[in-house]
Amino acid sequence: MTPDAEFGYELLVCRYAELVWHPSEGPRPAIVSRQLGTKERRWDTVVIEVDPEAFGRRRAFGDRTIGSDLLHVVRGAPAEWAWYRDALPDPGYPWRYVRQAVHRAAGRDLIEKRRDGNRIEIRRVRPYPDWVERIVAVENKPDLDRSAADRLASQLEHDIGTALADEAWLATETTGERVEPALLREMPVEAGILATDFEGGVDANAADVAWHPSDLSPGAAGDADARRDPETETLRLEIAERAYGKGWRSYHDTMRPDCRHFELRREGRGLVPYCAAKGKVPTARECSGSCAEFSPEPPQWRTKGWPIEGGPGKGFKRVLARRREREQDRVEGGD
Numbered sequence: 637m638t639p640d641a642e643f644g645y646e647l648l649v650c651r652y653a654e655l656v657w658h659p660s661e662g663p664r665p666a667i668v669s670r671q672l673g674t675k676e677r678r679w680d681t682v683v684i685e686v687d688p689e690a691f692g693r694r695r696a697f698g699d700r701t702i703g704s705d706l707l708h709v710v711r712g713a714p715a716e717w718a719w720y721r722d723a724l725p726d727p728g729y730p731w732r733y734v735r736q737a738v739h740r741a742a743g744r745d746l747i748e749k750r751r752d753g754n755r756i757e758i759r760r761v762r763p764y765p766d767w768v769e770r771i772v773a774v775e776n777k778p779d780l781d782r783s784a785a786d787r788l789a790s791q792l793e794h795d796i797g798t799a800l801a802d803e804a805w806l807a808t809e810t811t812g813e814r815v816e817p818a819l820l821r822e823m824p825v826e827a828g829i830l831a832t833d834f835e836g837g838v839d840a841n842a843a844d845v846a847w848h849p850s851d852l853s854p855g856a857a858g859d860a861d862a863r864r865d866p867e868t869e870t871l872r873l874e875i876a877e878r879a880y881g882k883g884w885r886s887y888h889d890t891m892r893p894d895c896r897h898f899e900l901r902r903e904g905r906g907l908v909p910y911c912a913a914k915g916k917v918p919t920a921r922e923c924s925g926s927c928a929e930f931s932p933e934p935p936q937w938r939t940k941g942w943p944i945e946g947g948p949g950k951g952f953k954r955v956l957a958r959r960r961e962r963e964q965d966r967v968e969g970g971d
Contacts, residue, residue, distance in 0.1 A: 644908055644917040645778040646670060646680055648838045649807045649830075650884035651906035653683050653774070654963055655838070659830060660845045664769075665691065665967045669879035673773075674871065677794060681774035681807070681884070684876045688970040690767035694880070695968065697746055697764070701881025704874050705737040706746060713747045713760035720749075720758045768876045770853070773801040774830070778809035785822040792827045795852075800868060800875075802853040805830055807843070826850040837904020885956040891923040894949035896931045898923065900956075907959070 650668050653659075657666045666685045673679045702710055712724040720738050727734050738758055742749040748759045773795050777784050788806060795804040805828040820829055828849030834842055854862035864872070887909060892898060897913040911918040913929035924930070933947040 642776075642778070643919045644903075645809065645834070646776050647884070647887070647908050647917075648834045648842075648903060648906055649681050649774065649776050649832065651838045651903075652832065652834075652840075652842055653681060654884075655840050655905060656843070657683055657685070657772075659843060660828070660848050663971070665970055666772075667691075667879060667964065667967055668884050669882050670884040672875055672878050672882070674800070674875075677791070677798075677800075679773040679795075679801075680776040682875065682879050683772040683774065684768060684879050685770040685772065685802075686767050686967060687765075687769055688968055690765035691964075692968040693762070693765040694767040695964065696762060698744065699881070700744070701877050702746065703877070704870075705733065706741050706744075707764075707870075707873065707877065708734065709737050709741045709758070710746050710760070711764045713741075713758050715760060717750065717752075717757045717759045719752075719755045723758055768873060770802040771800070771872055771875065772803040772805065774805040774807055776807045778832075780806075780808045780816070780819050782819065785819040789822045789824060792824050796824055796826045799852045799854065799864070800872065802851060803828065803849045804852065805849060807832055809834065820846065823847075826852065834903065837902070838906040839904045842904070883960050885960055887920060888953050888956060890920040891918070892925060892927075892930060892949075893952040894933050894947070895923070895927075895929075896933055896948075897929060898949065898952070900952055907956070 650670055653666070654668045657668075658664045664685050665688045666683050669682045669684070670680060671678060672682045697710070708727055709720075709724065714723045720734065721731055724734060735756065738747070738749060738756060741747045742758075745761065747761055750757050775788055775791060777788055780788075792804050792806065795801055804826065806823055807830040810831045810833050823829060826849065827847070828845065829847035830843050831846040832843040836842075850856070854864055891909060893909075897911050899910040899912055900907045901910040908917050909923065910916070911923060911929070914922070933949055
């Protein structure tokens with residue numbers, strides 16, 4: 637397993653999910669992100685199962701997250717020109733904020749806008765697709781002891797009770813040994829348990845399903861008419877949008893890949909950040925400009941290439957961006 641138990645493990649779980657999902661029911665097109673949720677609850681790993689064709693239409697809107705205020709505009713924009721206050725549903729807050737969102741959405745080419753006298757009219761560029769199939773929450777705990785089991789059980793019970801996610805999982809490390817059954821029995825029976833062994837890095841065979849999860853979505857218990865309330869569905873879409881825009885390789889945004897000690901190292905079929913000075917996988921807090929070992933790349937590294945392509949730090953970012961794009965291409969293709 638990677639040297640940093642929590643952060644490194646989280647990255648390997650994300651890569652495993654990207655390779656294998658769904659671990660117990662066979663391949664499903666999905667994108668993976670990390671450290672997302674709501675004000676009340678943050679999930680370690682988030683898996684968004686998608687409709688491949690609709691996901692392709694979502695990608696046509698660009699690579700960035702469409703935030704909640706912009707979603708209100710993009711989803712409601714009409715096929716024909718209309719005053720924005722006639723076209724969009726009442727937001728429940730002052731319309732001046734909607735007007736600001738209209739300008740931002742048009743600035744990103746998410747909609748079209750024009751002025752008719754003193755009124756702003758909008759028209760959609762394309763329909764916003766229904767691309768999200770299911771949302772899965774995964775809690776990661778490589779070293780599952782009694783106190784961690786108690787805490788995780790409470791968190792998973794919250795996930796099950798709110799049913800914001802369609803499935804809830806616990807991922808824990810075995811390193812070739814069985815997870816203590818008494819600790820697993822502390823978990824809610826509705827939560828799935830993934831027993832991982834990343835000793836040799838991450839690949840498609842690096843985990844086993846120790847317990848299969850229950851379907852938490854409305855209607856799973858047999859009530860075909862059960863539905864989530866509109867506010868919950870909107871919140872789920874906002875989470876999915878953040879997952880789409882952020883992904884799980886965005887750790888380079890909170891680290892210092894421009895440090896001469898920063899590296900990307902292979903862990904099986906995954907890449908993780910590595911600090912050559914400390915000889916470990918650093919956390920975002922450790923890998924910062926305030927680190928005593930921080931040594932910025934020399935200027936001659938940063939000005940390589942024409943036009944300027946930069947040194948290794950920018951190269952690392954390009955590698956991670958290409959990997960993310962490649963995975964999105966695969967998901968769009970339904971693989």
